[in-house]
Amino acid sequence: MATGNGSATSSDWQDRYYHVDQILDRPGPRTDPSFLAGDEVKDFLRNKCKILVIGAGGLGCEILANLALTGFKDIHVIDMDTIDISNLNRQFLFRPADVGRPKAIVAAEYVMKRVPGIKVTPYYGKIQDKGDDYYMQFNLVICGLDSVEARRWINATLVNLVDPENPESLKPLIDGGTEGFKGQARVILPTVSSCYECSLDMLNKPTTFPICTIANTPRLPEHCIEWASVLEWPRARGDEKLDTDDPEHIGWLYSIAAARAKEFKIEGVTWSLTQGVVKNVIPAIASTNAIIAGMRTPSSHSIYLTEVLAAACCNEAFKIATSSAAYLNNYFMLIGTEGVYSYTFEHEKRDHCPVCGGEALEMSISRDWTVEQLMELLTEKQNIQIKKPSLATPEKPIYFQQPPQLEEATRPNLEKKVSELVPDGGEITVTASSLPFNKMPKADINKAGWEQSEFPILCETCLGPNPFIRMSKQEFGRSCGTCARPFTVFRWNPGSGARYKTTVICQTCAKVKNVCQTCLLDLEYGLPTQVRDTALAIQNEAPTSDINREYYAQNMENKMEDGNQALMQVGTRATSAGKEMLKQLARTNPYYKRNRPHICSFFVKGECNRGSECPFRHEKPVENDLSHQNIQDRYHGRDDPVARKIMANHTEAQGLKPPEDENITSLFLSSLPASATELSIRTHVANSLPQVPASQLRSVVHVAKSRCAFVNFKDRNSAERAAEAWANGLDMDDERVLVKWGRSKGSAKSAAPIVGPSAVAAPA
Ligand SMILES: [Zn+2]
Ligand SMILES: [Zn+2]
Ligand SMILES: [Zn+2]
Ligand SMILES: [Zn+2]
Numbered sequence: 001m002a003t004g005n006g007s008a009t010s011s012d013w014q015d016r017y018y019h020v021d022q023i024l025d026r027p028g029p030r031t032d033p034s035f036l037a038g039d040e041v042k043d044f045l046r047n048k049c050k051i052l053v054i055g056a057g058g059l060g061c062e063i064l065a066n067l068a069l070t071g072f073k074d075i076h077v078i079d080m081d082t083i084d085i086s087n088l089n090r091q092f093l094f095r096p097a098d099v100g101r102p103k104a105i106v107a108a109e110y111v112m113k114r115v116p117g118i119k120v121t122p123y124y125g126k127i128q129d130k131g132d133d134y135y136m137q138f139n140l141v142i143c144g145l146d147s148v149e150a151r152r153w154i155n156a157t158l159v160n161l162v163d164p165e166n167p168e169s170l171k172p173l174i175d176g177g178t179e180g181f182k183g184q185a186r187v188i189l190p191t192v193s194s195c196y197e198c199s200l201d202m203l204n205k206p207t208t209f210p211i212c213t214i215a216n217t218p219r220l221p222e223h224c225i226e227w228a229s230v231l232e233w234p235r236a237r238g239d240e241k242l243d244t245d246d247p248e249h250i251g252w253l254y255s256i257a258a259a260r261a262k263e264f265k266i267e268g269v270t271w272s273l274t275q276g277v278v279k280n281v282i283p284a285i286a287s288t289n290a291i292i293a294g295m296r297t298p299s300s301h302s303i304y305l306t307e308v309l310a311a312a313c314c315n316e317a318f319k320i321a322t323s324s325a326a327y328l329n330n331y332f333m334l335i336g337t338e339g340v341y342s343y344t345f346e347h348e349k350r351d352h353c354p355v356c357g358g359e360a361l362e363m364s365i366s367r368d369w370t371v372e373q374l375m376e377l378l379t380e381k382q383n384i385q386i387k388k389p390s391l392a393t394p395e396k397p398i399y400f401q402q403p404p405q406l407e408e409a410t411r412p413n414l415e416k417k418v419s420e421l422v423p424d425g426g427e428i429t430v431t432a433s434s435l436p437f438n439k440m441p442k443a444d445i446n447k448a449g450w451e452q453s454e455f456p457i458l459c460e461t462c463l464g465p466n467p468f469i470r471m472s473k474q475e476f477g478r479s480c481g482t483c484a485r486p487f488t489v490f491r492w493n494p495g496s497g498a499r500y501k502t503t504v505i506c507q508t509c510a511k512v513k514n515v516c517q518t519c520l521l522d523l524e525y526g527l528p529t530q531v532r533d534t535a536l537a538i539q540n541e542a543p544t545s546d547i548n549r550e551y552y553a554q555n556m557e558n559k560m561e562d563g564n565q566a567l568m569q570v571g572t573r574a575t576s577a578g579k580e581m582l583k584q585l586a587r588t589n590p591y592y593k594r595n596r597p598h599i600c601s602f603f604v605k606g607e608c609n610r611g612s613e614c615p616f617r618h619e620k621p622v623e624n625d626l627s628h629q630n631i632q633d634r635y636h637g638r639d640d641p642v643a644r645k646i647m648a649n650h651t652e653a654q655g656l657k658p659p660e661d662e663n664i665t666s667l668f669l670s671s672l673p674a675s676a677t678e679l680s681i682r683t684h685v686a687n688s689l690p691q692v693p694a695s696q697l698r699s700v701v702h703v704a705k706s707r708c709a710f711v712n713f714k715d716r717n718s719a720e721r722a723a724e725a726w727a728n729g730l731d732m733d734d735e736r737v738l739v740k741w742g743r744s745k746g747s748a749k750s751a752a753p754i755v756g757p758s759a760v761a762a763p764a
Helices: 018-024 039-048 058-070 103-114 132-136 148-161 197-202 211-216 221-237 247-263 271-294 300-322 371-380 404-415 507-513 529-536 546-561 576-585 631-636 641-653 678-688 716-725
Strands: 050-054 074-079 119-124 140-144 173-179 182-188 331-335 341-345 389-392 397-399 429-432 472-479 486-492 666-670 697-703 708-713 730-732 735-741
Touching (some): 018 039, 039 300, 050 058, 058 074, 058 103, 058 140, 058 173, 058 300, 074 103, 140 148, 140 300, 148 173, 148 197, 173 300, 211 221, 221 247, 300 331, 371 389, 371 397, 371 404, 397 404, 529 576, 529 716, 576 641, 576 730, 641 716, 666 716, 678 708, 678 730, 708 716
Parallel strands (some): 050 074, 050 140, 074 119, 140 173
Antiparallel strands (some): 331 341, 389 397, 472 486, 666 708, 666 735, 730 735
16 A cells, blocks of 8 residues: 655655555545545644644553654644652653753653654643633644643633634543542543543542531531441441442431431432442442452552553544544543453543533522532532632622632621522522633733723523523633723523524623623613614714724723713613614514524534534524624724614604615605704704714705604615614604605605605705
8 A cells, every 4th residue: 555645744755654545535434424535634633633632641651652752743642740759650751851940841752753753842830820712723632641730620621612603612631640540541531521530530539528518517428328328327337347239228327317417408219229328338438448459469460550541541542533433422431450351331421511501500508608608518519619609699799719808808708607608599600710711911011001890791692591501710811892992701602502602702892782791782782882873873982993992881880880870871861762663673582592502603614523512502503684783883883784674674664765766865754743843853853863974964954844844864874874763753743754865856666745846856
């Protein structure tokens, strides 16, 4: 088989990838239908695919070597440790002379020296040092770490990275890990399949419950069960051995635990939980024994496990990068205490997962619990395990760990009862500083004048049916889409089957226009600002030049701080006709369909190989004006195609469809109040059309005895804007003036009544 073809680089000698090419040159029985065998896939693997390996310890080194030999050529590695003498026996890339040097750098040098033509870029530091831009550059991420905290961090970061607008932001994560004689390799498609956080409860308990809690202050059903099994069983049953498979034994523990739970008003003790807790205690001890026993078995056994896992991780990376075979779905477990036992299963996404789940976790707690007790519970509970949580209700902070001023201000709440601060059935948002849900600002950035907000300003639709569920928050996460100042970005999932949403403009800008920070629609009417401003005759005062924008926003912020909330001059010019129009157009109920995923850009190109797992919509896009909206125009309410469409439909429905004859530039007013004069008509016209320059009004011809008038504009565009604004009529001195289009000269087909036809479009 000839190789060394188009995909080869100068360092690839004849038949370098002979064996790998057996897989890539032709489809096999398990290849994905989208797999295109041949040069293209080889070119992608060897010249385009960028892969990140996190961790350069035992597993990480094996993964690096495997990737290099498989044909990945652009590999990055990140590790914060230096080489210790104790690493030398298991981490085969390191030599005694390397002791004290960074693992990432030594591993990169070694692989590049031994495997020609491979570029390994090391970073010696923490994964938390790097931001979204760094992680965004990779096609794949492989994690070979032993730290649970670091894995939770990278998992949450990659889930947060998924941008609904950009399918390329979905970075598959392959996670390998060993723990004693157990190991696992899994494939995580962030937001699509079960994530690391989803399976948190599969880890062994981080701590056993303190005996004093079990004995004196139980808070969890688990505490009651442990009390029954650890303290009550030996007391009541003496030397009798507890058999976790004996229904009588479990039943006895269950009744004792349930009685204690009732005494302490704790809910949730069930027969199956009792069995689960009791069984869980035993294996934890067994695995400890296994590790101790492991010390007597040859250490080559553990090295063998690492090799198998590294091969599994690398194999998955190869399959994902090339689509040459179906990848692991999604969890591979390896247990190697006596011989090797392996097991593959699909770990399911957890609805209440704090990272990728869309639903709030329901928890009932006793009425007299304090905030401090609730926080201890969050730390202990197996499926939450959040160290140092910060708590808030949708309205106000309850307790914040950071910044110091807020911590101090909220500290008195720790002793208060939760029921005093949160209404029955109320929701609490939990964030943690160890996870990227609640990033604190970097100390070196100048944040003067930038806002820091605890909660976003959102419309009901963007919030979704479950308000304030696990919003991730990034202070100064990006610059505002309208004023360009950095602001606090929030991100959340508005419900199952919906795409993730983020805030795109800052709170000041949202307040100035009374719009949603995400969809930019008016908060009261759910309409584009252009529609609202036209109906209510609101003057657009915001500067649109880049230089003034930031200054303007700052000015507005100062005004708001001075207590001047009336930023929008609503009400002074608004007429009842305008309000009536808004009422007819308003969307009063949330429109959740707007939260659907975006169309998959790969699918449109015919290249999506995620099939039914793809989180984006597989539909052909409808190409029209509405797909080309820009934030500035929508925010400031000018040239917004969606607004135009809404108003055009409404204007037509009200009988004011612009006539085909483009020369008609006048509108006909009838049923004018008896008190009307040419001047009062001019004033009303100007006030009701703040967006039409006064100079565009050519003339007003008032026919007092017929109580009607012609309003003649200099151009057609101004006349059309007037027709939109007056679709429901025009109010003058508490009377509703009727509006029709003027008729063309010499035409009898016009809808307008024929009154003084000579006045049409005639300059006064
Ligand atoms: Zn999850
Ligand atoms: Zn702004
Ligand atoms: Zn919205
Ligand atoms: Zn797709």
